[in-house]
Amino acid sequence: MTEPAAHDSGSVPFLDAALGQSPRHTPVWFMRQAGRHLPEYRAVRGPGSILDAIARPDDAAAITLQPVHRYGVDAAVLYSDIVVPAHAVGFGIDVAPGTGPVAEQPFRSADDLERLPELTPERVEHVAETVRIVARELDPTVPLLAFAGAPFTVGSYLIEGAPSRNWRHTKALMHSEPELWHRLMARLADSAVAFIDVQLSNGARAFQLFDSWAGALSAVDYRRFVAPHSTSVFERLAERHPDAPGIHFGIGCDHLLEDMAACGPRVIGLDWRTGIADARRRLGSDTVVQGNLDPALVLAGREVALAGAQAVLDDNGGHPGHIFNLGHGVLPDSDPEVLAAVVDRVHQGSDGPVSAGDGTISS
Amino acid sequence: MTEPAAHDSGSVPFLDAALGQSPRHTPVWFMRQAGRHLPEYRAVRGPGSILDAIARPDDAAAITLQPVHRYGVDAAVLYSDIVVPAHAVGFGIDVAPGTGPVAEQPFRSADDLERLPELTPERVEHVAETVRIVARELDPTVPLLAFAGAPFTVGSYLIEGAPSRNWRHTKALMHSEPELWHRLMARLADSAVAFIDVQLSNGARAFQLFDSWAGALSAVDYRRFVAPHSTSVFERLAERHPDAPGIHFGIGCDHLLEDMAACGPRVIGLDWRTGIADARRRLGSDTVVQGNLDPALVLAGREVALAGAQAVLDDNGGHPGHIFNLGHGVLPDSDPEVLAAVVDRVHQGSDGPVSAGDGTISS
Numbered sequence: 236m237t238e239p240a241a242h243d244s245g246s247v248p249f250l251d252a253a254l255g256q257s258p259r260h261t262p263v264w265f266m267r268q269a270g271r272h273l274p275e276y277r278a279v280r281g282p283g284s285i286l287d288a289i290a291r292p293d294d295a296a297a298i299t300l301q302p303v304h305r306y307g308v309d310a311a312v313l314y315s316d317i318v319v320p321a322h323a324v325g326f327g328i329d330v331a332p333g334t335g336p337v338a339e340q341p342f343r344s345a346d347d348l349e350r351l352p353e354l355t356p357e358r359v360e361h362v363a364e365t366v367r368i369v370a371r372e373l374d375p376t377v378p379l380l381a382f383a384g385a386p387f388t389v390g391s392y393l394i395e396g397a398p399s400r401n402w403r404h405t406k407a408l409m410h411s412e413p414e415l416w417h418r419l420m421a422r423l424a425d426s427a428v429a430f431i432d433v434q435l436s437n438g439a440r441a442f443q444l445f446d447s448w449a450g451a452l453s454a455v456d457y458r459r460f461v462a463p464h465s466t467s468v469f470e471r472l473a474e475r476h477p478d479a480p481g482i483h484f485g486i487g488c489d490h491l492l493e494d495m496a497a498c499g500p501r502v503i504g505l506d507w508r509t510g511i512a513d514a515r516r517r518l519g520s521d522t523v524v525q526g527n528l529d530p531a532l533v534l535a536g537r538e539v540a541l542a543g544a545q546a547v548l549d550d551n552g553g554h555p556g557h558i559f560n561l562g563h564g565v566l567p568d569s570d571p572e573v574l575a576a577v578v579d580r581v582h583q584g585s586d587g588p589v590s591a592g593d594g595t596i597s598s
Numbered sequence: 599m600t601e602p603a604a605h606d607s608g609s610v611p612f613l614d615a616a617l618g619q620s621p622r623h624t625p626v627w628f629m630r631q632a633g634r635h636l637p638e639y640r641a642v643r644g645p646g647s648i649l650d651a652i653a654r655p656d657d658a659a660a661i662t663l664q665p666v667h668r669y670g671v672d673a674a675v676l677y678s679d680i681v682v683p684a685h686a687v688g689f690g691i692d693v694a695p696g697t698g699p700v701a702e703q704p705f706r707s708a709d710d711l712e713r714l715p716e717l718t719p720e721r722v723e724h725v726a727e728t729v730r731i732v733a734r735e736l737d738p739t740v741p742l743l744a745f746a747g748a749p750f751t752v753g754s755y756l757i758e759g760a761p762s763r764n765w766r767h768t769k770a771l772m773h774s775e776p777e778l779w780h781r782l783m784a785r786l787a788d789s790a791v792a793f794i795d796v797q798l799s800n801g802a803r804a805f806q807l808f809d810s811w812a813g814a815l816s817a818v819d820y821r822r823f824v825a826p827h828s829t830s831v832f833e834r835l836a837e838r839h840p841d842a843p844g845i846h847f848g849i850g851c852d853h854l855l856e857d858m859a860a861c862g863p864r865v866i867g868l869d870w871r872t873g874i875a876d877a878r879r880r881l882g883s884d885t886v887v888q889g890n891l892d893p894a895l896v897l898a899g900r901e902v903a904l905a906g907a908q909a910v911l912d913d914n915g916g917h918p919g920h921i922f923n924l925g926h927g928v929l930p931d932s933d934p935e936v937l938a939a940v941v942d943r944v945h946q947g948s949d950g951p952v953s954a955g956d957g958t959i960s961s
Contacts, residue, residue, distance in 0.1 A: 453870050
């Protein structure tokens with residue numbers, strides 16, 4: 236567990252930025268920073284489902300810490316998966332390597348609610364143990380982030396049962412059985428709250444709610460079928476853990492920006508499609524923003540990635556409420572040296588000198 | 599070829615709506631209406647690449663006409679593919695069944711421009727012949743739509759060489775070799791103009807420019823790397839064919855709405871993420887809009903699809919400048935009877951009586 240002094244927000248760049256105060260440097264972390272692009276990750280990970288690796292606290296803790304050691308990022312993020320809670324309560328879901336979440340018996344009727352009992356802390360004791368190990372090991376200036384999938388995105392995995400590009404079963408259930416839909420969402424909101432609560436109660440100090448696929452919905456459907464449940468997650472966690480800022484993130488959600496911000500997070504996560512200045516114009520100048528370098532630019536090599544990082548910093552324009560991140564997870568082919576250079580550039584700050592060769596796209 | 603009388607816009611619902619005049623009923627067509635969801639299509643199509651079927655004018659014309667006969671839609675759309683021009687000039691690209699466009703030697707350097715010579719009409723004579731057959735067969739109140747891929751989307755296929763979810767090579771080329779990027783885009787803009795010109799010169803009466811994947815870009819990148827070239831396409835076609843309205847369409851492009859409209863189309867195509875009233879609020883109350891029923895709702899059955907269609911009509915609110923469509927192409931598992939019911943509902947209009955059972959989601 237971290238010492239009380241570590242909670243002095245003046246010393247923790249991530250928390251300073253999340254609270255809109257002036258951090259000593261722009262904090263940076265990467266979604267999926269502990270993942271396949273790291274050779275040390277592949278060495279620990281082992282074959283089989285990611286859920287097996289997550290179930291081994293020592294390995295999961297080691298993996299969580301790897302990018303902190305390598306990059307000097309300003310936050311660790313728990314090595315976990317958004318289907319962990321549903322798996323833990325015995326829904327019957329796994330993560331197939333190279334495919335993603337698969338459920339042999341997808342959620343299709345009210346009977347399936349029986350496979351989603353309450354997520355008690357005992358069911359995710361392995362996660363609590365990982366969190367405790369990580370929190371013990373971390374420098375107090377580097378908080379551990381909890382995370383969970385938002386009700387919509389988790390629900391879409393349970394309902395589709397396999398990767399989908401059109402969310403047909405999800406949308407069919409939503410529109411043809413709205414009452415059952417809301418019962419499922421409420422259950423998954425409870426689960427997200429319980430899962431994040433376990434992490435925050437054992438040493439995590441902030442959290443991110445991933446609604447990766449919410450962008451598949453129109454704003455009208457998002458407001459009616461999703462927003463109340465995600466709002467409930469943020470409200471309940473703010474009550475239980477008022478000092479732990481929450482981040483709300485989705486992909487391709489520019490059209491839902493106002494609605495996702497209205498769910499109550501302290502920080503709004505942006506993918507690369509939404510400009511930072513544009514987000515503050517729409518949401519208010521004090522808005523704390525996380526993002527948003529296109530992860531594809533990291534694959535394009537050092538110069539393009541650094542120019543892209545500089546463009547993100549320029550877009551933020553020195554605002555204290557900025558947590559640097561990619562606009563989506565680190566892609567598996569990413570070069571760790573390019574990410575290391577991005578971290579250095581962000582820590583140098585947007586006011587430092589930029590060498591001529593790096594300015595290609597921000598000029 | 600159509601008779602002069604057929605060009606009286608008072609008699610052609612699609613053209614009336616496209617010009618913002620009052621059509622006698624809301625016109626409707628579906629992207630990919632001539633496709634795998636139709637048993638009569640599967641009977642004609644044959645095995646192998648779609649490019650083979652497209653190269654047989656009699657079959658391509660028959661396929662183009664099938665949905666007009668079955669559904670009574672208000673426009674035919676040429677049975678074609680966005681890689682047809684690149685294939686026709688010998689770039690070396692095919693469409694692999696179940697996979698999509700594949701190029702053994704993707705576009706990666708200036709040398710590859712040599713594989714993109716000018717698209718002369720002779721190279722797509724089979725397409726011209728298909729257009730002539732279709733135009734001869736169609737009722738003059740039902741125009742044939744030409745289409746082509748926009749420079750960005752076609753370019754992304756040539757550059758990636760295989761399906762991509764992150765457009766890594768495309769974005770790398772764009773950012774690391776901007777001069778080459780613009781040469782490629784200019785070449786593909788020429789090709790789109792030439793290809794649509796052939797279709798309009800042989801009997802097509804409107805056109806759609808598909809920039810399916812433009813939504814992968816930020817607005818900043820879209821404006822810098824894409825918009826000038828798509829604008830050039832619309833400008834040149836407006837000069838050569840001032841009576842043929844153009845539609846501009848992309849998926850997940852809500853954040854590019856203003857920029858795509860500014861490229862100069864008469865009609866802006868919307869996917870289901872952008873509300874019709876919202877689009878007119880942003881672009882002006884006279885804006886002509888095409889869209890935007892979520893194709894996943896067609897898979898959810900008749901009631902959900904009809905309620906969704908009604909919600910689209912309600913969103914349009916009786917505005918004369920509305921062409922009904924899906925928000926993306928017809929999905930292969932769609933039930934033709936559901937689509938037929940949607941066409942009937944749209945033709946009945948939004949003011950007609952709606953039976954209680956259909957109002958589930960618009961209430």
